[in-house]
Every structure is written in structure tokens, then in C-alpha cells.
Amino acid sequence: MKKRKHYAAMAAAVAACTLLSACSGNGNEPKQAAPSSGAAATASGAASAKPSGGDTGAPVKELNYPDAFPAVPKAVDSASYAYDDLSKKYELDLMVAGAFNQPVPEDKIKSYLEKQFNVSLTFSSMNGEDLKNAVTVRYASGDEPDLVMFPFKDVALSLYNSGQLLDAREMLPYMPQTMQYVTKDYANWATVDGNMIGIPRYPVFPDNWSYFIRQDWLQKLGMSAPTNEDELYAYAKAVVEKDPDGNNKADTWLMATAGGGNGWSMMDALKTMYGHPSWNVADGKINHPMLDGTTKRFLQFVKKLYDEKLLAPDWYTIGWEPFKAYSLNDQIGMVWYPGWNIVDEQYNAKKKDPEAVKLWEPLQPLKSSDGKGGMYGPGGNPGGLFIVSKKVANDPGKMKRIAHLLDSMMYPNANYWAVSQGGGPEIFQDDSRVQMNEDGTNVFFIKDTHIQKAKPEYQSLADWQFFGYTLIWQVYDDEPVGVTGSKFNQQIVAMPRYKNYDMYLTLDGPTVTKLNDFQNKNEISFVLGKKSFDDWDKYVEDWKKAGGQKLIDSAAEQLKVEKQ
């Protein structure tokens, strides 16, 4: 009998647990933890305000968006955050598109922020596509995160239109540092039908991506840097046929997409040889690379490279990281990279050989054989949006805490370096160095002994930086990588670029992504010879039917120009 009762109790317990787990709330209610025992958080960071005991009001009284980023960025006064009553503890759920996306054994950045802001943080980082899916599923299930650093404006717009997001203008008054970077163009980009769907973020990279070409190979081949498509083709032939690495093996190629089979990635910028690579206005009429022959000529050039076997093995399907086995191992003649990064990665791949920093140099934008091009793609794009759940507005104190926390991570505020590159001097005093220059630039150096570099399992600490980190104002003073990388960055930023019309467009997201799939699928077919360029005009008509015409109409209307 006793045994029976025992079993009955066990079964009842299991049943109760199952019911509770199945029926428990999914976070619909605002998560607010009980005040911590310590009541007030420590306020050691410059941006952290002491408990005020009352709302002092928003530091930004009127949302006046600047024309441009400040010439000399400066941290705002920590007194700006007196509106935040730090005595109350909150639970915050943050998500970001990261680069490493692995759990770390001990997250010291998280602990640091929790102590600074009297919060309990849930932090998730994942790659962009996974983030898109995870965020939509969480919103669909009513378990939305409080704040997401989100690269997808179209999805953000869908969420906003579903009534899920806070209008960014409700939060911006509490973010004086961020306000310095929400330019008129950025604000316009993030505003749809009069609503600001998220807080636009400055990009991580300034416009410092360009093609890089092997200097030692040019020298060995007796060639100068290509300036147009014909010279690039000649260089590609020479790279493949004349054994520039001198190992008597046929193991050198021009380049690859490195896009994992999902588009042109590294080769995409070749399109700029033939014209504007995105929506633009030509002769007062709306234009797109599909309409003016830019895409066709680009594909014909890629097909020529492919047919003559000038592209690396697995050139279309190989991913970015696996491709480094070729590109950093003397097998590739041209890559698309940010200035400092190619120098740093090549230097490390060559076991810190100082000569390695001389291998690559940026290439000026190429022209077509008939003189078009000569510019890289449009610059000045935002680096995504911070989207905030509408439910956060139910608790103004929580909204202010999020605003305070996020603003403190923007350049060059108190926690900007603390959360960047795996943790700055505020957390890892001996392993990082920060120098703020008078011109607003900074030197931020992480030593090889830093836990993020030294221990692979701590790499993901660097994912925290995707809230506020940027290379726009970062300069390097270390020899030989930093100095050379900085020089390249400056050269690239100064290169000519096409005008950015995308900033002024909000096109239908599902149609844009559907059309991208349509183009990707068909464009590779043209290159592989499954489709003939004789059928190009029919393809353009199909493109229009697949959504292109809808976007043409929409773009023309938004840019207030005529249709072709």
C-alpha cells in the first residue's frame, strides 16, 4: 500500500511538471525581476547614472537629426542618464547578429554589464539568416526579445506593420550618444509611412572594402595593376597559366565567389565595371542593372572566366572561411576585402612574416572596355537597425534602461570599448589598450594574451561588439599590420563610388527577396551555360513578371522619377 502511494505521488508529480511546462507563460508579460538585495547598482562606468530617485526627463528634448556624423565624436556627459533609476533591476533579452556564435564558459562582459546596469541579461548571437528566423519565430510565439540588433529592414518592417515594434522615436530621446549618428539620411531610411521602425546603426566597416591584388605576382608577371576588364582578364590568364607562385604546379587562379553557393559575394563588385550595381536614376528615369545591360555584361565576363577555367575549384560553392585556404595560401590573385583585415589575416597566415603585409594592395575601381564604371558600389549604408519590442513600452523604466545600456555602447561612450573585441580595458586591463585621439579617432589594441584571442572557447566574447562597434574612427599604430592596414582603409574610403539611391527606397521585402532568389538561380545558369545569352531579353521580361516590374514602379514612385 505504501509502495502504491509512493508511485501515485511520483506519477502525480510527473504529470504536474508536464502540465506546468506545457502551459507556462511564454513571456507575454514584461519580465521584471524583483529589486536586487543590493538595491542600487554600482555606477563605475562613465555613462552610468547614480540612482536619481526620480525621472529627470529625456536628455534629448527634440529629435533634430544631424546632416552628418560629428567631425570629432565625443562621449556625452554621464549626467545625461540621470533619467534611469538604477535601483530597480530588470531582466533584458538581447539578440545580435554575431560572427562567432558559440557559448563562452564565462561571459565577463555580460557580468560587467549586469553589474553596471543592475540587470539580468539574456544574450543570444547567431549568424544573420539564423537570427532572422529566430527573431520571427520568437515574435510569432509571443516570446519576443527586448532588443535586437537586426540587419534586415524588410523583416523589421513586417514586424512593425504587425504592431510588434516600438517606434524608435519613443526611445531616441533617451539616447543622446546614438542621436549624434542618426543622420537625416539614416532617419529617412528607417522611417516608413511616418513611423521609425528601428534605430539606425552606423556600420561596423566604413566604406573600406575593395578588390586587392597580389603585388608580388604583378611584378613577377611583368604587369601593372589592371585598370579595365581587358587588363583584368589578361591578369587572370597570366595568374593561371604563368605559375606566378613558381611551384611548377597549376594551382593558381584569379578568384572565386566565396559565397557558399548563394550568390556572387566576392565577385559581385565586378558588376561595377559596367554600371551602377543597384537602383539608380539615369537620364531622369528609374534604372536597374537588369535593365541597362550591366548585369548581362557582368555575367558574360564571369562566364568567360569560368569557361577558360580561370576561377578557383569550387569557385561558386565554397564558403568565405574555407576559401581562405586558397586566398591566404598563395593560390588566388584577387580578393574582395576590407583594407586592414586582408593585411592582418595574410600576416597571421604567413606566421607573422613582415613581408606578408606587402603582398596585397587595393585596386582602383575598374572600367569596362568602353570606359564605363570606374567606381565602386554605393557607400554610406547604415549597418542595420536596433529593433525594440513594443511590449517594452509597457514598462517605461525598462525602456529607459535599454536606452541607457545601448547608448553607453555607442562610440565613444563609456562602455564602447568594454564590450568590443572581446572586452576592453574596463574588463581586461592588462590585455587591451585604448587611446582616444584629439581628432576623434581611437587606437584600440587587443594583445595576443587576451582571452578572446588566446582561448578559442572565448572567441564569442567578441559578439558583444556588434551592438556598437565600428571601425570608422579606429586607427592603428602597430607595425607592420596596423599602419599598412590603416593606409589601405584610407585609400579605399577615398575611392569614387556610385550614388546611393537605396537609402531613399523602401521596397516590398518579400518581393525583393523573391526576386533575389530568382536572379541568383538564373544568373548562375547563364554562367554555367544552361541558359543562352540569346534569351536575355526574354529573361528580363520574366524578371519583370517575377516582381521586377512591381519594384520598378515602386522605386520610380518613391524617387519621383519616370519609368523607362
Place this chain on the structure above:
Amino acid sequence: MAQPVPAAPSVPAPEAPAAEVTLWRRIVRHRMLYLMFLPVAVYYIVFRYWPIGLAWIVAFKDLKLGMGVLDSAWVGLDNFRVMFEDPEIVNVLRNTVEISLLRIVVGFFPPIILAIMFHDLSSGRLKKWLQSAVYIPHFFSWVIIFGIVFAFFSTGTGFVNNVLEAMGLPRVEFFLSEGWFRPILIGSALWKEIGWSTIIYLAALSTIDAQLYEAARIDGAGPIRRIFAVTLPGILSVVTFVLCLSLGNILFAGGEQILLFYNKAVLDTADVIETWVYREGLSRLQFSVGTAVGLFQSLIGMVVILAGNTLAKRYTGRGIW
């Protein structure tokens, strides 16, 4: 000495008429069992049947995130219309059916043959070792499997291409070839699951009476004859069961694997309902369309199972039920 009187055979007490044993009385009588069953029932209701119910609603609504399932507007068959008016859908459906049938045809017989081979192995130790070896791939994720496949078939460093080159043959771009996509897809899936799929057949084989083999051997039947005369009839019911259930997956072509294996160069051959739903439903936030497609898949699956079961009963005398 009195002979012991054999005890009278015990006569079971007559049971109460079935009508009198109500469900509630049975529950009370076997309350321990019912209590232990409760978590399972709750699990299936909450996580299996309730979502099916929701799917029937969502498929006919325009689900808005902020409004929830019940408050979103009814749209009739609009979601199904979106699916069938999509210009890609004909190709997607064709790919789905073709790949599913390939999976069934190619993947159905090898586990049976392998199970019979295991069953006939006389060395118990070798049998266990081989079984473990073929089970292992089942536990690899598709990401790992793709890594292995890439290592074998990549153009630059793949083992197969290295062999081809050593033989003086040109390298093949397997991953850009629509012709090679399906053989690689089906082949790798077969390699991953063949071992695991033998388990149900091994269980069925273990139930065959050993005396039947002995009798067949005495009657002069050789090993192959014994397979056809004893083994296959002995597991026919299980084979029928597995085949009928496989037919139910006719519109489920293995989207997870395909998502990892495909690229834009082979999309025309590789795009199936699951990958289409992934793009349309999840990536473009059209949850209702995705749900409608899921419902469509399930209905077709159910119809095919019913048809398969009917045919199986007619031609083999056996079915699922």
C-alpha cells in the same frame, strides 16, 4: 490410503457485462496505470494534437503576429491560392514527388537486405561490430554529413576528384551539376540511415521460428531459397507496414538535408516543398501560407497511406490495420 483428489479446475468468475464496466470504473480500478499514462497523454495533446488543430485554423487565416491565431482574419482558401498560383510550385511539387519516390525506391530494399545479411551472420561478435559501424552515421547531424560529402566530392580537394585525376580523367563539378545532385543527396541519406533502418527488420527476423529454417534445410532448401521461403514471408507484415508509412512521406522530401546540400546552381532540381516553405513561410513571414502547405502535405500523405494500405491488403493480405 486415500488417493489425493485432484483439485477441480478453477472456473473464472463470470465477468460483469461489459456495459456495466464503465470507463470511469475502469479508470478507478486501474488508476495507477492511468495516472502514469497522464503525462504522455498531456504531452501528445499539447505538443501534437493541439498544433494540428491550430494548423487547421491558421491555414484559413491571415495570421498577424500581433493578433494571434483567433483574432486574425479568416481568408478562406487564399493561402492555398498563393501556393498554387506561385510560378515555382509546379516545379517544386514535381521535385518533391521525384525525390521522395527516389528515396523510397532506393532506400527501401537495402536495409532489408542488410538486415537479412546480419541475421544470417554466424559470428555474433562480427555481427555486433558491423551493426555498430553502420548505426554510427545515423547519429551524425546533416551538417556533419555535408562536411563529409564535401570532402569526398569537392572539385578542388575532394577524394573522388583526386581519384579521377589520378586516373587521367577530368575533374567533375559535382555540386554545380543538376545531374549529380540527386544521386549525392539520396546516396548520402542512404549511407546515413541504412544501419538504423535495419533495426525494425532485425526485430521482425528475431520472431521467425528457427524450426522453420531447420525444416526448410531438411527439405533441401539452400540459403537463397530459405530467404524467399522463410525469411521474407516471416517479415512481410513489417515490410508492408514500413512501406505504407514511407508512402505517407511522399510530399516530405527531406528538407533539412536539402537546405544544406543545395545551392542556387541546382535549385531547379533541388527545390522541394519544405525548402519552398522555408523561404516563403519563415523568411518572408508568411506563416499562414507555410501552414496551409503543411496541411496540404499532411492530407496528401494521409490519402497515400490509406491507398497504400488498401492495396497492400488486396495484394498481400496484410496492412497497417
